Structures are given as C-alpha cells and as structure tokens.
Amino acid sequence: MDATPAKRRRARLSITPYLFISPWLLGFLLFTLGPLVFSLTMSFYDWPVVGERSFVGLDNYRSMLTDDPAFWESLGITTRFALIYVPFNIVLSFLLALLLHHARFGAGFFRTAFYLPSVISGVALVMIWNWIYSEQYGLLNYMLSFAGIGPVNWLGEKNLAVLAIIIASLWGLGSTMLILLTGLKGIPRELYEAATVSGVPGWAQMIFITLPMLGPILVFTFITSIIAAFQQLTIALLLTKGGPQKATYFFAMYIYDNAFKFYDMGYAAAGSWIMFLIVLVLSMLVMRWSAAWSYYEGELKSEDGGRNA
Amino acid sequence: MKTVSTWIAGSLVASVLSLAPAVQAEEVLRFATWDSDESLAIEQAIAKKFEETHPGVKVQVEAYGGDGYDQKLAAGFGAGNPPDVMYMWNFPQYYTSLMPLDDLIAKDAAALDIKDIPEGLLNASRIDGKTYGMPAGFTTHVIFYNKDMFAKAGVEEPKDGWTWDDLRAKAAKFRNEAAKTYGFAVDAKPDPYDFEQFLWSNGTRYISDDGKQLDGYMNSKEAAEVLDMFGDMAKKQEAATINVGEVTSASTLFKGGQIAMMEGAMWNKSGIDKSGVKYGVAMLPAFKGKPVQSAISISAMSIAKDAKSPDLAWEFVKFYTSPEAIAMRKNDLPVRTSVAESQGMTKDPVFKPFFDILAVSTKERPAFLKNPKWAQIQENLAVAIEAAITEQGNAQAHLDEAVQRSKRFLK
Numbered sequence: 194m195d196a197t198p199a200k201r202r203r204a205r206l207s208i209t210p211y212l213f214i215s216p217w218l219l220g221f222l223l224f225t226l227g228p229l230v231f232s233l234t235m236s237f238y239d240w241p242v243v244g245e246r247s248f249v250g251l252d253n254y255r256s257m258l259t260d261d262p263a264f265w266e267s268l269g270i271t272t273r274f275a276l277i278y279v280p281f282n283i284v285l286s287f288l289l290a291l292l293l294h295h296a297r298f299g300a301g302f303f304r305t306a307f308y309l310p311s312v313i314s315g316v317a318l319v320m321i322w323n324w325i326y327s328e329q330y331g332l333l334n335y336m337l338s339f340a341g342i343g344p345v346n347w348l349g350e351k352n353l354a355v356l357a358i359i360i361a362s363l364w365g366l367g368s369t370m371l372i373l374l375t376g377l378k379g380i381p382r383e384l385y386e387a388a389t390v391s392g393v394p395g396w397a398q399m400i401f402i403t404l405p406m407l408g409p410i411l412v413f414t415f416i417t418s419i420i421a422a423f424q425q426l427t428i429a430l431l432l433t434k435g436g437p438q439k440a441t442y443f444f445a446m447y448i449y450d451n452a453f454k455f456y457d458m459g460y461a462a463a464g465s466w467i468m469f470l471i472v473l474v475l476s477m478l479v480m481r482w483s484a485a486w487s488y489y490e491g492e493l494k495s496e497d498g499g500r501n502a
Numbered sequence: 503m504k505t506v507s508t509w510i511a512g513s514l515v516a517s518v519l520s521l522a523p524a525v526q527a528e529e530v531l532r533f534a535t536w537d538s539d540e541s542l543a544i545e546q547a548i549a550k551k552f553e554e555t556h557p558g559v560k561v562q563v564e565a566y567g568g569d570g571y572d573q574k575l576a577a578g579f580g581a582g583n584p585p586d587v588m589y590m591w592n593f594p595q596y597y598t599s600l601m602p603l604d605d606l607i608a609k610d611a612a613a614l615d616i617k618d619i620p621e622g623l624l625n626a627s628r629i630d631g632k633t634y635g636m637p638a639g640f641t642t643h644v645i646f647y648n649k650d651m652f653a654k655a656g657v658e659e660p661k662d663g664w665t666w667d668d669l670r671a672k673a674a675k676f677r678n679e680a681a682k683t684y685g686f687a688v689d690a691k692p693d694p695y696d697f698e699q700f701l702w703s704n705g706t707r708y709i710s711d712d713g714k715q716l717d718g719y720m721n722s723k724e725a726a727e728v729l730d731m732f733g734d735m736a737k738k739q740e741a742a743t744i745n746v747g748e749v750t751s752a753s754t755l756f757k758g759g760q761i762a763m764m765e766g767a768m769w770n771k772s773g774i775d776k777s778g779v780k781y782g783v784a785m786l787p788a789f790k791g792k793p794v795q796s797a798i799s800i801s802a803m804s805i806a807k808d809a810k811s812p813d814l815a816w817e818f819v820k821f822y823t824s825p826e827a828i829a830m831r832k833n834d835l836p837v838r839t840s841v842a843e844s845q846g847m848t849k850d851p852v853f854k855p856f857f858d859i860l861a862v863s864t865k866e867r868p869a870f871l872k873n874p875k876w877a878q879i880q881e882n883l884a885v886a887i888e889a890a891i892t893e894q895g896n897a898q899a900h901l902d903e904a905v906q907r908s909k910r911f912l913k
Contacts, residue, residue: 242580244598260910263881328748349746437746438889455877456576456595 232462240459253463264464266439267447270355274443275422277359282418283411286369293370294377304374311367315427322361322432351440354433358441361428362421369414376410377403405486412483416476423472444468531814534564534578534585536571540772541833548827552818559814582808586815590635590804593627594874601805602632606816614820618838622864627802629871635802636823639834641768642796642863643699644855645669645787649780651676651683651762660763660784662858666731669763669787673740676762686741686763687752688732690891694880695868696767697887699797700728702866704789708883713872714912720883721901727789729890729897737894746892767799768834768856785855795866796859801834875911882907 211218239249257264289307293300310318325332326347334344347357380403388398404411426445429435435442435450448468452461535545542565549561564585566574572592578584579599590596607614616624619637627635645660652659657672673685698708706724709716719725735741742761744752756764757777764770765786774781788794803822805815821827828836829845835856836842847853870876886900 242576243596256910262907349748436888438885438892450881453573455875 232465235459236462236466238459240457240462242456242458246459249459253460254467257460257463257467263442263447267442267444270440270442271423271425271444274355274359274425275419278362278422278425279415279418281359281363282366282369282421283414285363286366286414287373287411289366289370290373290377293374304371307370308367310364316431318361318365319428319431322357322364322428326357326432348433349437351437354437354441358425358428358432361432362425369418372410372414373407376407380406408483408486412479415479415483419475419479420472423468528558529811529814530560530562531587531811531818532562532564532585533818534566534571534575534588536566536568536589537833538565538567544831544833548822548830551827551830552821555821556814556817561818579806584806584808586809586811587803587805587818589638590627590802591800592870593629593634593802593804594871594876596804597629597632597634599807600634601807601809601812602634603636603805603816603819604633607633607636610820614823618840619823620837620839620860620864622798622860623800623837625864625867626798626800626871627804635804636819637837638801638803638822638828639831640798640800640837640860641834642798642856642859643696643765643767643786644796644859645763645784646756646766646770646774646781647763647784648756648759648761649782651759655762657762659782660787662785664784664787665790666787667790670735670740673735673763674738677739682760684739684742684755684761686735687744687755687761687765688736688741688891689744689752690888691745691884692887694883694887695870696797696799698866698869699786699795699863701725702795703786703792704728705792707866708869709872709876709879711867711872716879716905716908716912720908721898721905723898726898726901729887729901730895733890733894733897736891743891745888771852772833783852783855785859793862794859796863797868798860798863800837873911879908879911 236253237248237250239247239252293304293307296303313321324330328334328344328346328349331347333347337345345353347353384402384406385398388402393401424445425443426449429441429443429446430449433441435446444464445468448461448464451457451464533545533549535542537545542563546563549563553559553561571589575584575588575596579596584599590600593600607616623637623640624633627633627637647660649659655675657675660668660672669686676683676685694708701707701724704724704727706719706722708720708725710719732741736743742749742752742755744750744755749755752761752764753766753770753773755761756766756770757774757779759779766774786794786796803819805812805819809815823837825838825841828838828841835853836845836847842848842853842857848857869880873879882904886897886904889900890897
C-alpha cells in the first residue's frame with residue numbers, strides 16, 4: 194500500500210530535475226548535438242546545396258588530405274597565427290590583469306575600458322581597424338608620418354596583413370584578462386603575507402605563489418585561446434578577405450568558402466571535423482602537459498574546506 | 503481603458519482594411535533579382551506593368567542584392583522554397599532545379615519572335631541542348647575614353663580596328679605625376695569571367711572546350727602574354743593599378759578625370775553620365791593581327807522547376823522579354839534587335855561599339871559552362887592574376903601554379 198506513493202514520488206523525483214534543466218537540454222539536443230551529428234553525416238556525402246546528394250564514404254577526407262594544397266596552406270597560416278596569437282594573448286592579458294590587480298585607483302574604470310573591445314561585435318571591431326589601417330587616411334599611418342615613416346600598405350602586403358590581423362585579434366583580449374584577474378583575486382592573501390614576513394622577494398612570490406596558484410586558470414585560458422585562434426574568421430573575412438594573394442586565408446575561411454562559395458557542404462563539413470579533431474587533440478595535450486606544472490591543490494583544498502564547514 | 507479599447511478596435515479595423523487587397527489578389531508570383539537602385543526600380547516598373555495587364559496577380563519583387571544573391575538563392579533552393587521566377591547566369595550550378603523552356607518557346611513561337619534575339623545571347627542559357635533561361639538584358643565590354651582629356655593632351659581619339667599597342671602609345675601620353683593622372687587602369691582583381699575576353703582576343707581560353715584540359719590553355723604563352731602586358735603597363739606607369747592599394751574602382755578614377763581610358767560595360771554608363779565627364783566609347787582594342795572578342799554578361803530569366811504556377815511564371819517571363827518591357831530597360835542593352843534598331847542604338851556612336859563587338863563575340867563559350875567545378879578553379883586563377891599584376895610580371899610561373907593547383911578539379 195505504502196510502496197506505490199513512494200515509488201511514484203521517486204519516479205517524479207527522478208524526472209523533475211531533468212524538467213528543470215530541460216530548456217538547456219532541449220537547446221543542447223536541437224542546436225548542438227543534433228547539428229554535430231548531422232554535420233558528421235554530411236561529411237561522408239557529396240552534398241551540394243542544389244541538386245542530388247550522394248554517399249562518398251571517406252572521399253572528402255581523402256581528397257582534402259592528399260589532393261588539396263589549399264587545405265594544407267590554410268592550415269599552415271592558421272597554425273602560424275595561433276603560434277603568435279596564443280602566447281601573446283595570454284601574456285598580455287596576464288600583464289594587464291596584474292596591473293589592474295595592483296591598481297590603487299581607477300581599477301573599475303580601466304577594467305571596463307580594457308574589457309570594452311570584447312563587448313563590441315566582431316563586425317564593428319573590423320570597421321574600426323579598417324580605419325586604423327587605411328593606407329591613405331588611416332590613424333596608424335598618420336601617427337607614423339610624424340616619425341617620418343611613409344604610408345605603409347598594412348592590408349595590401351602579405352606579411353603586414355598577417356601582422357595586422359594578429360594585432361586586431363589581440364585587441365579583444367579583454368575576456369581572457371577578466372578571467373585571469375578573477376583568478377588573481379582568488380589567491381589567498383595570507384600566502385603573500387607569510388612570504389613577505391619570511392623575506393621572500395617579489396619576483397619569487399610571483400614565480401612560486403602567483404603562477405602555480407593561477408595554474409588551472411592559465412590552462413583554461415590556454416585552451417580557449419587555441420580554440421579562438423583556430424576559429425578566427427570574422428576579422429580575416431572582413432578586413433582582408435583572405436588576401437593579399439591568400440596570405441590571410443585562414444582555415445576557418447577555407448571551410449566557409451567551401452560551404453558558402455562553392456556550395457560543397459559535405460567537403461566543408463569534413464573540414465569542420467578535421468578542425469574539431471585538431472582542437473580536441475591540442476586541448477588534450479595541454480591538459481596532459483599542464484599536469485606537470487599546474488597546481489590543483491588550491492582548488493582541492495577549498496573544496497575540502499567547503500565540505501567540512 | 504476606453505482609449506485602449508478604441509485603439510485596439512481601430513487597429514483591428516485598420517488591419518482588416520490592409521488585408522483586404524491582399525485577399526483580392528489570388529496569386530502571388532515571386533521574382534528574385536540581383537539588381538539594386540535604378541535597375542531595381544526599372545524591374546519594379548516592369549512588374550507593375552505586368553500586374554496591370556493581369557488583374558488578380560501580384561508580383562513580389564525580391565531584391566537579394568548583388569553580393570548576397572547566390573547565397574540567398576541557393577538557400578531558397580536548398581530549403582525547397584525558391585522564388586518562382588529569378589534572374590540567372592550560373593546555369594551549370596542551378597539547371598537541375600530549373601524548368602526547361604524549349605517546349606514553351608516552341609508553343610509560343612509566333613508571339614515570342616525568337617529570331618529577333620541574337621543566337622549568342624540564347625546560347626548562354628543552354629545546357630546539353632536545353633534552354634533554361636530567356637535573356638532579358640545584356641552588355642558587352644568597351645573602352646570609355648574622356649574626350650576632354652584627349653583634346654587637351656592633343657591625342658587622337660581611338661578608331662575602329664585599333665590595337666593594344668595603339669592604346670598603350672596613347673596611354674603613355676597621359677601620365678602626369680603631379681596631377682596623378684594616368685592613361686588607363688589595370689585591375690589586379692578583375693572578375694575572371696570578364697577577363698577571359700582578353701585571352702579570347704589573344705587566341706586562347708581558360709579551359710579546353712570539353713572542360714577537361716587546363717594545361718596549355720590557362721597557362722599558354724598567349725595567356726601569359728596578356729598578363730605580362732597588363733603588368734608591364736602598370737610598371738611603365740601607362741596605367742594606374744587598382745585593387746592593390748585602396749583604390750578599388752576604375753570608374754571612380756575615370757569619373758574624377760584621373761584616367762583617360764577605362765575598360766567597362768553598360769553598368770558603368772549611368773554613373774559616368776551623372777559625373778558630367780564628356781566621354782566617347784570605342785571597341786575593345788585587338789591584339790595585333792587577331793580578331794577581338796568581348797565577354798557578354800547576360801541577365802536571363804529562369805523558372806524554378808517547382809514553381810507554384812508555372813503557366814503564370816511563363817507569362818511573366820514572356821512579358822519580360824517582350825519588346826515593350828525590353829524598351830523600358832535603360833541600364834543594359836536590349837536583347838531584341840528590333841528594339842535596338844527602333845531606338846536608333848545601332849547608329850548612336852555611344853551604343854554602336856557595344857553592338858559591333860557583340861556581332862563578333864559569339865565564337866567562345868565562357869569557362870564556367872564547361873566545368874562544374876569552375877568556381878574553385880577560378881579561385882586559383884584569380885590568385886595568379888593578382889600576383890602577376892602586383893608583381894608586374896612573372897605571369898607564366900603564376901599561371902603554371904594555378905593550373906597545377908587546379909588539377910584535382912579536372913577528374
């Protein structure tokens with residue numbers, strides 16, 4: 194007699210939490226997992242937007258890896274971009290976060306100011322940089338003219354265009370900075386006090402306290418920066434259109450062109466999956482490698498403390 | 503409360519009233535176009551005319567814009583919801599989703615008077631012997647030249663049968679560093695479709711007629727000659743280079759009186775008219791001893807295979823290619839010889855070169871009709887053209903590379 198209501202209650206209990214998270218769950222199934230599986234299927238097809246689709250197995254992957262120079266070139270450009278962008282993004286964000294952390298006044302103002310570029314939509318950001326880089330009327334060339342440097346064709350020369358895109362991308366480092374700043378604020382003050390009392394110099398405090406305590410957050414920003422670097426599309430697409438002579442033809446743009454210029458959806462889906470695998474492998478390598486230097490004890494301890502309290 | 507309810511009642515009445523005409527119109531015909539501004543206004547006017555003669559029909563003109571046209575059209579077909587009638591040029595990509603028109607043309611042969619439309623214009627919308635579009639307007643390419651600049655510099659105006667050597671000799675006389683003037687403009691990023699006219703005129707083409715051979719065509723000696731010539735014109739400052747720095751349009755330079763000659767088409771004409779520059783029009787120059795040819799850009803009208811009311815769509819297409827509608831189009835050239843003649847265009851010195859070159863430009867088929875992967879091949883070609891013009895030479899190496907990189911699309 195008693196068992197039925199109890200059972201019913203348990204059944205209801207097990208459904209209720211899922212109902213609560215159902216908006217997210219539905220969103221995940223419909224807009225993330227669904228398209229993900231769909232794109233994997235697509236990548237095994239010759240899938241034009243208009244006309245017949247046909248199953249081609251691994252052909253898309255095969256011709257991309259063995260037969261398509263544009264694939265390797267765009268991947269090379271993206272890799273080189275990532276090699277410069279990722280370290281600069283983390284180091285500069287870290288330095289900015291440090292400055293803000295120790296700022297005596299106006300911290301709120303500068304925090305907002307540094308974060309502002311990340312709030313602007315990518316397209317608006319590109320418009321601004323377009324004006325800055327303009328050869329004849331640009332702000333940058335105007336300032337350089339005072340130093341006697343002639344007009345530089347920032348977006349028209351192969352190497353400069355890559356540099357221009359890296360600088361424009363770095364401008365949006367506000368969110369990385371904010372995450373690192375939060376991390377800095379989370380380091381217990383007592384550690385520094387104890388170190389100061391024991392006569393540990395500032396640089397040593399940085400190396401032996403700040404960096405290890407910040408470890409997990411650095412790993413996180415490392416991975417998100419790698420993902421951001423590989424997905425770089427907006428700036429290149431709008432600022433240089435992949436030019437001059439394909440010098441800024443990023444991997445994401447290669448995928449975009451295959452999909453929306455050549456309408457080869459299957460081929461583009463295959464490219465997306467290769468990008469996904471690359472990012473996945475890189476992230477796993479970072480995780481594995483970070484175990485050597487990242488210090489997770491800080492987190493564990495606070496978790497422990499939480500449970501005891 | 504009272505004001506709110508009256509407001510609601512009022513808006514209800516208003517919405518019912520605004521619905522009323524829509525209810526009356528039984529049929530809506532969707533027509534997609536890539537035009538904007540003036541050309542769009544002309545098309546809307548033609549659609550209005552059609553509505554007048556066909557009560558109960560509403561033509562919904564959908565302007566997708568030039569750059570986004572292909573994407574929106576492809577999305578429409580992909581989603582199974584294409585417009586009924588649309589502007590079309592890329593037949594190889596879309597013909598499987600378009601309605602063949604041959605039976606309809608045969609049925610209405612008398613009314614259509616198809617003989618009035620030059621064969622070269624109809625050919626561009628044929629795939630495997632079937633016709634998928636009716637031409638509505640076209641343009642060939644010509645040289646616009648600034649009469650005042652020619653008079654001031656004491657240079658003789660271009661004559662029929664002139665060559666690139668003549669053009670270069672004239673262009674050299676207009677270079678003035680202080681005034682920033684040039685004789686001509688060379689484009690580092692031309693539309694490859696239009697650019698093929700120079701290869702045709704020099705006796706080669708991008709790709710073999712069966713669409714399977716690039717080697718010996720795109721990278722032939724003649725093709726490299728064309729690019730090297732333009733590179734050399736840039737190097738010797740006979741021509742300004744556009745699309746390398748920030749200058750992106752020859753017509754802007756021409757309208758500002760900074761170049762004396764420019765290669766262009768009908769789509770440049772209304773802008774130049776407005777600028778007030780006194781200009782003349784000449785045929786494209788020939789390469790010495792070879793027949794000159796122009797690219798022909800055609801706006802054709804096609805019907806979707808799954809059009810909701812094919813008969814009405816065909817009526818609309820027929821009306822669009824009727825002399826009455828064609829005469830309304832001012833931003834391109836009339837596809838009907840009778841209209842061109844009745845408007846005196848074939849005699850008018852401004853329009854005559856457009857028609858003269860049309861008469862000799864029917865021998866070649868543009869590359870995109872020959873290979874389904876042309877869009878990808880063209881990407882490699884565009885890089886080669888840009889590199890050769892930017893480096894002002896070395897065309898052969900760049901074209902060889904383009905051919906090499908395009909090999910996989912020939913299988």
